[in-house]
Amino acid sequence: MRRKIIAGNWKMFNNLSETVKLIDELKAKINNEALNCDVIVCPPFTSLETADRTIKGSVIKLGSQNMYFEENGAYTGEISASMLKSTGCEFVILGHSERRTIFKESNELINKKIKKALASGLKPIFCIGETLQEREEGITEKVVKTQVVNGLKDISADDMGKIIVAYEPVWAIGTGKTATPDQAQEVHSVIRNLIAELYSKEVAGNLVIQYGGSVKPDNAAQLLSQPDIDGALVGGACLKADSFFAIIKAA
Numbered sequence: 001m002r003r004k005i006i007a008g009n010w011k012m013f014n015n016l017s018e019t020v021k022l023i024d025e026l027k028a029k030i031n032n033e034a035l036n037c038d039v040i041v042c043p044p045f046t047s048l049e050t051a052d053r054t055i056k057g058s059v060i061k062l063g064s065q066n067m068y069f070e071e072n073g074a075y076t077g078e079i080s081a082s083m084l085k086s087t088g089c090e091f092v093i094l095g096h097s098e099r100r101t102i103f104k105e106s107n108e109l110i111n112k113k114i115k116k117a118l119a120s121g122l123k124p125i126f127c128i129g130e131t132l133q134e135r136e137e138g139i140t141e142k143v144v145k146t147q148v149v150n151g152l153k154d155i156s157a158d159d160m161g162k163i164i165v166a167y168e169p170v171w172a173i174g175t176g177k178t179a180t181p182d183q184a185q186e187v188h189s190v191i192r193n194l195i196a197e198l199y200s201k202e203v204a205g206n207l208v209i210q211y212g213g214s215v216k217p218d219n220a221a222q223l224l225s226q227p228d229i230d231g232a233l234v235g236g237a238c239l240k241a242d243s244f245f246a247i248i249k250a251a
């Protein structure tokens, strides 16, 4: 049995005081509950240290939203894996569709980042997903497979145990249009079968595959009841303690 993982991608939201407020509210809700899932929050870089201090004494874990693959150097504006580690980060979201589209990140660049994250002891949340045009052209499977094969190039079976895959159809992100549980399950199962081909049935069976894209309290339970959906990567609904906690409860 794979334990479900619910992660909140805060994107570019929340300053320091808002960070403390949101985490305090979430902690208060989680406090008395025996949860059946793991919970991760991924605030912006500037909030990581504060978030790390604020989650202390709770089950909440910390992740960041991006990093660069070099150790250090003249890379103005970039953040390294060891810098993230020093803030208390355990996870890092890599290859998010907003990074791919707005910041032109390629599968090759994402692969370098995944390798560096693993070598530094960070666990990648590796995002993949097709655009609306790609879905309408009927090439969803091909797109997702290319992202997986190139993004995970030269990653060992051992290291696969430290990776979470997040399937986020781009057309469902921030649009209120969720993939139906069947649509999501179909792609999740394609991903798991591909991992079985590339690695082994065991590696595929242990892999946590999250769904992301307009996950809300009212659709979370149905999505999370699918056999290959092992959690959620939540955007908008993670910015309020009430709605994020409702999704955690659904898991």
Ligand code: 13P
Residues within 6 Å of the ligand: 009, 096, 168, 172, 173, 174, 175, 176, 212, 213, 214, 215, 233, 234, 235, 236, 237
């Ligand atoms: P929304 O939940 O706002 O659609 O965002 C999903 C997402 O991009 C999480 O990484």
